[in-house]
Amino acid sequence: MTLLAGARVFDPETGETTRADVRLDGERIAEVGPGLDGDQRVDCSGGLLIPGLIDCHVHVAFRRPEPLPRSARILEAVPVLRGLLARGITTVRDAWGADAGFKHALAQGWISGPDLLVSLRQLGPTGGLGDTWDPAAGAVDNYGDPSLPDPLFDGPDAARAAVRRMVRAGADWIKVGASGSMRAVRAGVDVRPTDAELAAVVDEAGRCGRDVLAHAHTSAAVVSAARAGARSIEHGTFLEDDAVAALANAWYVPTLSPMSDTEFAGTHRRSLRLAVEAGVRIAAGSDLAPRPHVDLTTELRLLAAVLGDAAALKAATSEAARLLRLDGDRGRIESGLRADLVLLDGTDLDVTDLPGRVRAVWHDGERAGALTSP
Structure with missing residues (x-):
């Protein structure tokens, strides 16, 4: 299991962020909360996890x-x-x-x-x-x-x-x-x-x-x-x-x-x-x-x-x-949902320059490659 540790996690339903770890099990989010363990730890401190x-x-x-x-x-x-x-x-x-x-x-x-x-x-x-x-x-x-x-x-x-x-x-x-x-x-x-x-x-x-x-x-x-x-x-x-x-x-x-x-x-x-x-x-x-x-x-x-x-x-x-009738599968960071997540530098919600803030992307639980020029 992969542990995304030390970030603040954004809840789009409330608009609030909380300090939490996110444990991934394959293509799904296994658990969200403080003090979690995982086989592979990814340091997300100083960052914001959004769906x-x-x-x-x-x-x-x-x-x-x-x-x-x-x-x-x-x-x-x-x-x-x-x-x-x-x-x-x-x-x-x-x-x-x-x-x-x-x-x-x-x-x-x-x-x-x-x-x-x-x-x-x-x-x-x-x-x-x-x-x-x-x-x-x-x-x-x-x-x-x-x-x-x-x-x-x-x-x-x-x-x-x-x-x-x-x-x-x-x-x-x-x-x-x-x-x-x-x-x-x-x-x-x-x-x-x-x-x-x-x-x-x-x-x-x-x-x-x-x-x-x-x-x-x-x-x-x-x-x-x-x-x-x-x-x-x-x-x-x-x-x-x-x-x-x-x-x-x-x-x-x-x-x-x-x-x-x-x-x-x-x-x-x-x-x-x-x-x-x-x-x-x-x-x-x-x-x-x-x-x-x-x-x-x-x-x-x-x-x-x-x-x-x-x-x-x-x-x-x-x-x-x-x-899109996908809310039972993605769109939030909750246990059981798809492990589609984005780690942003900084913990604020400012969307002025999102490409410049993207530190990492997980899609179906797999880390996606960095952007390169075609």
């Missing part, structure tokens, strides 16, 4: 803007995944781009990285966000990959069929575009699913044992997706009171990072404040897609400016695990 971080919205294999062979998208994900784990991110939900083969490669040890949940593609109607039709070329699939099935639907029955295609290809979650892209929203050409289509997506996903995450920038799209039963609403850039009320039965994953340097940053922060004031459950997601990549450590800094450090860390640990 492994969970990013609820990533794109580890998003298509590149330049025309490159399909293999470039896949191979780029290898250093991205390795870097996430080295920064203490031990579980991620991919929101469009990674297929079931990535999960297999991680499970086989061919590549290193966090545990990965995949949604494959973003479902949507003709003309919506998942439609890659090009005015000059017509119907073009920018992925061109049979492991990422056709995401388009028109009508409730076709929406159900699209869900089934994703499940057949190995999707853990079903993603739907309840609004279009930010560009489409700004241009006033936001093609959205009907309420009947959204209801069909959520119902069919449930019949297949899957939950739904919904891309939604506008307040109207948030209302439609939340009322249809989506478990999480992503982005929510332009929330109004009706959308905040609708979020009472969902999680809000605001993904502040991509908007942080745009004209909508202030509006986005206002939306988050409205949600927090209303008691909406917040889970952290970075929207890891723009290049150069931002990751959850950037998102936490932005969340902390609104929520505070402790609540930001909760959004990326216990609350994120709750959203």
Whole structure:
């Protein structure tokens, strides 16, 4: 057994830290408390142990803007995944781009990285966000990959069929575009699913044992997706009171990072404040897609400016695990849970520069390698 000794341990549910040792038994936490013994002692004095971080919205294999062979998208994900784990991110939900083969490669040890949940593609109607039709070329699939099935639907029955295609290809979650892209929203050409289509997506996903995450920038799209039963609403850039009320039965994953340097940053922060004031459950997601990549450590800094450090860390640990239905397995440092832990230098909760504070990462009880440049 490995003993992590001498650190303060963070409890995301209370926001407090206590002095304790943590004993690991294989991939599980065996015991947490003072004065423990273990076969292999790791000196963690002067440090803070937090649960492994969970990013609820990533794109580890998003298509590149330049025309490159399909293999470039896949191979780029290898250093991205390795870097996430080295920064203490031990579980991620991919929101469009990674297929079931990535999960297999991680499970086989061919590549290193966090545990990965995949949604494959973003479902949507003709003309919506998942439609890659090009005015000059017509119907073009920018992925061109049979492991990422056709995401388009028109009508409730076709929406159900699209869900089934994703499940057949190995999707853990079903993603739907309840609004279009930010560009489409700004241009006033936001093609959205009907309420009947959204209801069909959520119902069919449930019949297949899957939950739904919904891309939604506008307040109207948030209302439609939340009322249809989506478990999480992503982005929510332009929330109004009706959308905040609708979020009472969902999680809000605001993904502040991509908007942080745009004209909508202030509006986005206002939306988050409205949600927090209303008691909406917040889970952290970075929207890891723009290049150069931002990751959850950037998102936490932005969340902390609104929520505070402790609540930001909760959004990326216990609350994120709750959203993903993994709270019985990870997200807290408790006996019986997965031994996913991060040791930070210093004992405060400051998330301003988490990468600079990471001293060690344990994933499934195994110490992960340090971050190296690809």
